[in-house]
Amino acid sequence: AQSVAQPEDQVNVAEGNPLTVKCTYSVSGNPYLFWYVQYPNRGLQFLLKYITGDNLVKGSYGFEAEFNKSQTSFHLKKPSALVSDSALYFCAVRTNNYGQNFVFGPGTRLSVLP
Amino acid sequence: GAGVSQSPSNKVTEKGKDVELRCDPISGHTALYWYRQSLGQGLEFLIYFQGNSAPDKSGLPSDRFSAERTGGSVSTLTIQRTQQEDSAVYLCASSSPLGVTRTEQYFGPGTRLTVT
Numbered sequence: 001a002q003s004v005a006q007p008e009d010q011v012n013v014a015e016g017n018p019l020t021v022k023c024t025y026s027v028s029g030n031p032y033l034f035w036y037v038q039y040p041n042r043g044l045q046f047l048l049k050y051i052t053g054d055n056l057v058k059g060s061y062g063f064e065a066e067f068n069k070s071q072t073s074f075h076l077k078k079p080s081a082l083v084s085d086s087a088l089y090f091c092a093v094r095t096n097n098y099g100q101n102f103v104f105g106p107g108t109r110l111s112v113l114p
Numbered sequence: 115g116a117g118v119s120q121s122p123s124n125k126v127t128e129k130g131k132d133v134e135l136r137c138d139p140i141s142g143h144t145a146l147y148w149y150r151q152s153l154g155q156g157l158e159f160l161i162y163f164q165g166n167s168a169p170d171k172s173g174l175p176s177d178r179f180s181a182e183r184t185g186g187s188v189s190t191l192t193i194q195r196t197q198q199e200d201s202a203v204y205l206c207a208s209s210s211p212l213g214v215t216r217t218e219q220y221f222g223p224g225t226r227l228t229v230t
Contacts, residue, residue: 032216034218034219036219036221042223043118043205043221043222043223043224044157044205044207044219044221045221046218046219046220049216049218051216088154090156090157101147101159101162101169101170102147102159102219103159104149104156104157104159105156106155106156107155107156107157109154
């Protein structure tokens with residue numbers, strides 16, 4: 001069965017500092033990995049995805065994530081955090097199986113302090 | 115272009131009443147998903163449609179919940195005999211048929227359901 005873990009419920013970082021939001025996964029087969037962000041009282045927005053190829057993927061708003069197959073991780077990173085990055089972040093995984101669904105992690109709340 | 119839309123945006127209902135929540139996916143998107151999210155919490159998967167069929171409806175919490183999709187487009191999630199624990203935000207998402215398993219989901223703004 002597929003599963004996603006986000007080991008930190010909450011991440012606090014000072015504005016201007018680098019941020020990391022962690023995600024690890026478990027799947028049978030090759031994973032397709034996604035990050036979404038949810039701002040207060042809004043729906044989820046797609047940030048970036050890893051399908052194949054370069055392990056470092058870049059996405060919206062200056063975010064990037066690195067796929068690490070040996071560690072089964074897909075951590076979200078940004079070199080310099082903004083207060084406006086404060087939101088709820090979700091990692092998700094699926095495989096190349098038509099009938100299988102996305103599996104979402106529990107979410108990590110990021111607070112960027114001014 | 116237009117995104118995923120959901121209606122109503124807010125619904126307050128009395129315990130025991132039935133409610134219908136509607137989702138209009140992005141035009142051409144064959145995959146459609148329903149999730150439930152309690153206040154500030156994670157996503158609870160409910161059901162997934164590919165076209166009009168539902169390969170995965172394992173997340174429906176009870177037989178009071180049902181969903182249908184007609185014409186490969188609009189979907190309706192129905193909750194019968196609502197209970198207070200059904201109060202949540204119901205999110206709908208759709209994704210493109212191109213490389214269907216590789217594409218991201220696009221989410222609607224959600225329907226906030228309050229059962230009094």
